[in-house]
Every structure is written in structure tokens, then in C-alpha cells.
Amino acid sequence: MGIRHRVVSWLPWYRRRVREVDLERELRDHLDLEAEEQQEAGLSPEEAAYAARRALGNTAQIKEDVRMAWGFHWLETLLQDLRYGLRQLRHNPGFTIVAVFTLCLGIGASTSIFSVADAVLLRPLPYPNPQQIVRVWEQTPNSHRINFAQSNFDDFRTQNNTFATLAEYEQWLSSVSGGSEPVRVNIANVSSDFFKTLGVEPFRGRLFAPDEQRPHGAPAVIVSYDYWQ
Secondary structure, three states: OOOOOOOOOOOHHHHHHHHHHHHHHHHHHHHHHHHHHHHHOOOOOHHHHHHHHHOOOOOOHHHHHHHOOOOOOOOHHHHHHHHHHHHHHOOOOHHHHHHHHHHHHHHHHHHHHHHHHHHHHHHOOOOOOOHOOOOOOOOOOOOOOOOHHHHHHHHHHHHHOOOOOOOOOEEEEEOOOOOOOOOEEEEEEEEEHHHHHHHOOOOOOOOOOHHHHHOOOOOOOOHHHHHHH
């Protein structure tokens, strides 16, 4: 005879004790029913009880199979592992401190690395068609990359048959005063086609005027949105 039981794929966790009681009752009912059949076949009560247990098989394995069918076995195993781990950590405070400190360092380092990788490698550049924007260098005889000399860049732009537009920029970190206190900001000198090459327009105001793009022309600056804020 097979054991008759209800297989429940999901039930609230608080009903686990009820399910365990139901399982125990079903096992007992099956044993009693099997023992009655054995007694009707002519066995004594003791022999019938033994034959029923033998026919039923390993009750511990049956319970484990039923719990697996409930779908909470993995959660029970996880909770057991967590309880064991917490007990071990409580009994070894020195190891616990070192482990927690190591985890904090690892999580912090991983978060920082992912933030940099996301900003530099994964997140697309905030420009139209960012996959079409490239940076060009000169290369020295020993394979080092260097920025273009002005005369070389002018020649390259004149002979260019590959890129839609070319622009040059020079960037550095500097201190800017005038507010409540000096701040360190990124500053760049850019050529006249810089914003056209990136495909962007100012959020407010205008781009550089023609007389501001000549050597020794009128000084002008375009600030970033963050700096303006």
C-alpha cells in the first residue's frame, strides 16, 4: 500500500507545525491500517505491528521526501546553516570581528570597482551616437601615446578622410575661487569644433562666438551643469 498524503507546493511558513502533525497522523493511520490487515491474515498483534513497520519502510526517509515535496527543504537547510554559523561566530568573537571586517572591506572594494567599471566601461557616454566617438593620439617610436602637437593636428585635420569632425581638448585640474571658498574643478581648453563633434548644445546660453575662437580672441568660458548648480 502507498501512503496517502496531500502534496502542497506552497503554504505559509507558520503552518509548518500543522503539516508536521498531519504527516505524523497519516503515518500512524497507515501503520494501523496495515497492522489490521496483517492481523486479519492471521498474525498476532505484535507480529502484525512489526510486519506493518517493515511494509512501510524507512519512516525518516518518507518524512524527508514529503518535506521536499512541500518545497521548503532548501529554506530549512539554509536556516540550519545560518544558526550553526551564528553559533560558531558567537563562540569565537575574535574570529567574528576579523571575518566581519574582511567582509566589509571586500564589499566596499567590490562596490567601488563596480562603480568605476559602470561609469567607465558599462554606462554609455551621455552623447548622441556615443559608439561613433573615438579618441586619437600620436604614437612615439617607443609606442607611447602622446597628444597631438598643434601643427600635426592641423595637418591631420586637413588630410582627414575618415572622421566626420575633429576637435582637440586639453584638460587639467585647477582651483577656482570667487565663491565662499576655493574649489578644485576640471578645466579644459577646447577647439572650435569640440561641441559639434560631441553632438551637444548648451542647456542655457550659447556656444563660443567666432571672435572667441581665434588665437588671442575675447576670453569666454562654458561651465558644466554641475558647476553651474
